[in-house]
Amino acid sequence: MSSVGQPTAGPAKTGSAGAAAVRRAVIVGGNRIPFARSGGAYAKSSNQDMLTAALDGLIARFGLQDERLGEVAAGAVLKHSRDFNLTREAVLGSALSAETPAYDLQQACATGLETVVGLANKIKLGQIESAIAAGVDSASDAPVVVSEGLRAVILDLNRARTIPQRLQILSRLRPKDLAPLAPGTAEPRTGLSMGEHQALTTAQWKISRAAQDELAFNSHRNLAAAYDAGFFDDLVTPYRGLARDGNLRADTSLEKLGTLKPVFGKGLGADATMTAGNSTPLTDGAATVLLASDEWADAHDLPKLAAVVDAEAAAVDFVHGKDGLLMAPVFAVPRLLARQGLTLDDIDFFEIHEAFAATVLSTLAAWEDEEFCRTRLGLPGALGSIDRSRLNVHGSSLAAGHPFAATGGRIVASLAKMLHQKGSTEGRPARGLVSVCAAGGQGVVAILESL
Amino acid sequence: MSTGQPVILGEMPSLSKLYVNAAAQAARRRILGAHDLPALPGDSHEVRGVAVDVGNLTAYQHLVGETASDVLPAGFIHALSFPLAMSVLNRDDFPLPLLGMIHLSNTVENLRPLVFTDTLDMTSRVENLRGHRAGTQVDVVTEVRQAGRALPCWRGVSTYLAKGVFLPGIDKPSTAPARPDFTAPDPTASWQLGVDTGRAYAAVSGDFNPIHLSVLSAKALGMRRSIAHGMYLASRALADVGPARGDAFTWDVSFDAPVFLPCRVALEIRSTHGGGAEPGRSDFVAWSPRSGRRHFAGSVTAL
Numbered sequence: 001m002s003s004v005g006q007p008t009a010g011p012a013k014t015g016s017a018g019a020a021a022v023r024r025a026v027i028v029g030g031n032r033i034p035f036a037r038s039g040g041a042y043a044k045s046s047n048q049d050m051l052t053a054a055l056d057g058l059i060a061r062f063g064l065q066d067e068r069l070g071e072v073a074a075g076a077v078l079k080h081s082r083d084f085n086l087t088r089e090a091v092l093g094s095a096l097s098a099e100t101p102a103y104d105l106q107q108a109c110a111t112g113l114e115t116v117v118g119l120a121n122k123i124k125l126g127q128i129e130s131a132i133a134a135g136v137d138s139a140s141d142a143p144v145v146v147s148e149g150l151r152a153v154i155l156d157l158n159r160a161r162t163i164p165q166r167l168q169i170l171s172r173l174r175p176k177d178l179a180p181l182a183p184g185t186a187e188p189r190t191g192l193s194m195g196e197h198q199a200l201t202t203a204q205w206k207i208s209r210a211a212q213d214e215l216a217f218n219s220h221r222n223l224a225a226a227y228d229a230g231f232f233d234d235l236v237t238p239y240r241g242l243a244r245d246g247n248l249r250a251d252t253s254l255e256k257l258g259t260l261k262p263v264f265g266k267g268l269g270a271d272a273t274m275t276a277g278n279s280t281p282l283t284d285g286a287a288t289v290l291l292a293s294d295e296w297a298d299a300h301d302l303p304k305l306a307a308v309v310d311a312e313a314a315a316v317d318f319v320h321g322k323d324g325l326l327m328a329p330v331f332a333v334p335r336l337l338a339r340q341g342l343t344l345d346d347i348d349f350f351e352i353h354e355a356f357a358a359t360v361l362s363t364l365a366a367w368e369d370e371e372f373c374r375t376r377l378g379l380p381g382a383l384g385s386i387d388r389s390r391l392n393v394h395g396s397s398l399a400a401g402h403p404f405a406a407t408g409g410r411i412v413a414s415l416a417k418m419l420h421q422k423g424s425t426e427g428r429p430a431r432g433l434v435s436v437c438a439a440g441g442q443g444v445v446a447i448l449e450s451l
Numbered sequence: 452m453s454t455g456q457p458v459i460l461g462e463m464p465s466l467s468k469l470y471v472n473a474a475a476q477a478a479r480r481r482i483l484g485a486h487d488l489p490a491l492p493g494d495s496h497e498v499r500g501v502a503v504d505v506g507n508l509t510a511y512q513h514l515v516g517e518t519a520s521d522v523l524p525a526g527f528i529h530a531l532s533f534p535l536a537m538s539v540l541n542r543d544d545f546p547l548p549l550l551g552m553i554h555l556s557n558t559v560e561n562l563r564p565l566v567f568t569d570t571l572d573m574t575s576r577v578e579n580l581r582g583h584r585a586g587t588q589v590d591v592v593t594e595v596r597q598a599g600r601a602l603p604c605w606r607g608v609s610t611y612l613a614k615g616v617f618l619p620g621i622d623k624p625s626t627a628p629a630r631p632d633f634t635a636p637d638p639t640a641s642w643q644l645g646v647d648t649g650r651a652y653a654a655v656s657g658d659f660n661p662i663h664l665s666v667l668s669a670k671a672l673g674m675r676r677s678i679a680h681g682m683y684l685a686s687r688a689l690a691d692v693g694p695a696r697g698d699a700f701t702w703d704v705s706f707d708a709p710v711f712l713p714c715r716v717a718l719e720i721r722s723t724h725g726g727g728a729e730p731g732r733s734d735f736v737a738w739s740p741r742s743g744r745r746h747f748a749g750s751v752t753a754l
Contacts, residue, residue, distance in 0.1 A: 321639040
């Protein structure tokens with residue numbers, strides 16, 4: 001185990017058989033339903049309902065009725081145990097051919113992006129020609145489980161053979177065992193919520209309240225402008241009366257954001273700076289992305305917006321505070337850039353998931369910190385600064401909301417469209433970088449390139 | 452001090468009988484007056500062929516946050532050998548009252564891993580009777596071996612304080628060691644301890660000391676509320692250190708303010724990976740996020 005950092009030198013290229021032989025995986029387009037605040041318009045919709053709605057919108061947009069696709073992959077973070085085959089069930093309930101296979105995937109908030117990466121790799125390897133990558137989450141229709149005491153009694157009752165055994169097992173039940181448990185947002189190994197974890201990182205990197213509020217304000221302003229410009233017209237299908245994301249506050253202002261009271265980090269030495277305004281709310285929603293080989297897209301006369309170039313996952317040892325819970329992308333991005341021979345200056349659009357405004361700002365601060373980059377990332381100096389005008393230009397999770405597993409699909413579909421619109425720049429394809437942090441100290445990042 | 456030959460007990464003593472006996476002994480001493488000499492019994496107590504109940508092991512592991520592996524957690528061995536240790540403190544020739552003794556600190560050397568299929572021999576003795584500014588303290592030393600083997604796999608030293616008991620000939624330290632001021636660091640973990648925390652640990656450890664069980668039973672013994680078992684807290688901290696501790700380690704803990712239930716406990720756990728000659732080491736400290744008082748602190752060091 002490395003005792004200091006995570007050196008940036010990527011895995012060595014093994015032989016010449018790999019890179020040259022693989023073909024391209026392209027993003028045809030995407031579709032999502034507007035994201036709703038928890039307990040709002042989708043309060044009674046299940047994960048399966050929302051995923052099916054998002055799939056059906058995508059199917060309608062690209063004429064995929066009765067089409068047998070290579071594979072569909074999706075997942076949810078808050079998932080009922082009965083939904084072990086959530087994606088396959090959604091496919092069966094959609095207009096796709098019932099002969100389309102599907103699998104579920106779960107990597108906390110990186111679920112959606114990881115489905116894109118995994119399916120794109122299958123396409124690149126020639127295993128499949130077409131795929132839908134997706135994600136869904138409902139904070140409203142969350143699973144509630146029985147207590148450990150009741151669960152143990154029910155399981156033991158199933159195994160009991162005689163009536164006296166059953167009575168003996170039942171006698172173990174206590175009134176408190178009947179109270180159900182709601183899902184918590186605490187990290188299992190630390191007992192701290194994600195917000196409390198980020199508050200530690202926020203204090204460590206000395207991220208100011210004003211900078212967080214400004215990022216949140218820009219997110220709302222940019223998302224509202226994108227809706228007004230019709231950017232989401234071919235990316236979003238209305239559902240349950242919502243046509244825009246329910247969390248979007250087009251009329252918010254820095255003054256309004258400044259009046260909110262801090263909710264995380266109140267017990268720490270530093271001032272608490274994280275509010276409900278600069279943290280993402282609990283949200284319901286689903287997002288999908290259509291992926292294909294060039295041949296399949298051409299044969300179906302479908303657009304090709306961008307290519308999935310490469311991806312990298314990272315994880316940090318957050319349990320005892322060595323790194324912040326949400327800082328894994330800080331390590332993944334330099335490794336990915338190094339493997340592709342790129343720098344931050346070669347990226348035209350940065351999509352850094354706004355779990356909290358402070359998550360984005362801590363990430364940027366780490367990349368600007370020479371000592372951190374030298375000692376922890378193994379770089380000769382600071383990775384560098386990014387041009388803020390290239391960051392989350394059509395808004396991100398602070399404004400749109402963050403139905404955990406749906407965020408990756410939202411970002412990839414939007415970024416692919418942005419890249420396609422930009423086309424080429426300086427004689428090269430436009431490039432976009434996606435960065436998504438996830439619970440458990442994980443992160444997945446990817447590079448897309450315009451077509 | 453030891454006479455060499457241990458007193459071999461036929462089976463693991465019953466903790467509840469020990470507690471009842473301790474109460475009776477306390478009453479007897481109150482009526483008859485204590486004629487205690489400030490000397491410790493030299494005999495050690497030994498039990499042989501102790502088997503582990505795997506169901507009990509699993510329940511213990513899940514309660515303190517250990518993965519249910521076949522290896523016995525260091526804290527589980529403490530719980531397993533605890534009745535034997537108590538039986539030494541319960542001897543008529545032991546000069547301090549067992550009831551009301553306060554667990555000040557604990558050190559365990561987990562020398563080599565034991566698994567649940569091992570049959571265990573255990574020996575306990577008391578030593579190092581000495582003064583404390585608030586009374587008299589004593590160490591209980593327990594060694595656990597694989598049955599029939601000579602080398603200990605596990606060695607624990609528990610230091611207890613008999614508060615307000617001053618024995619003739621044992622001087623208390625002239626100056627109270629200055630307690631360093633504690634400033635809470637930023638937490639790396641947070642525990643929500645329910646009111647049933649003491650009952651749950653009693654069920655897996657067998658330590659049904661009334662001060663841990665309920666508000667009523669704790670009040671009967673003069674506590675305002677029930678308190679968490681010290682070894683429960685220390686065992687959870689050890690579990691939180693996780694695989695960084697390795698197979699062989701020393702695990703130290705010293706207890707400060709008691710943890711009254713229910714409550715929230717904040718912790719800082721820091722691990723430094725052993726590089727080169729440095730052994731890997733984790734330090735933990737726990738405090739009340741409400742009052743800022745320290746509950747306990749300790750370390751786990753690779754051997």
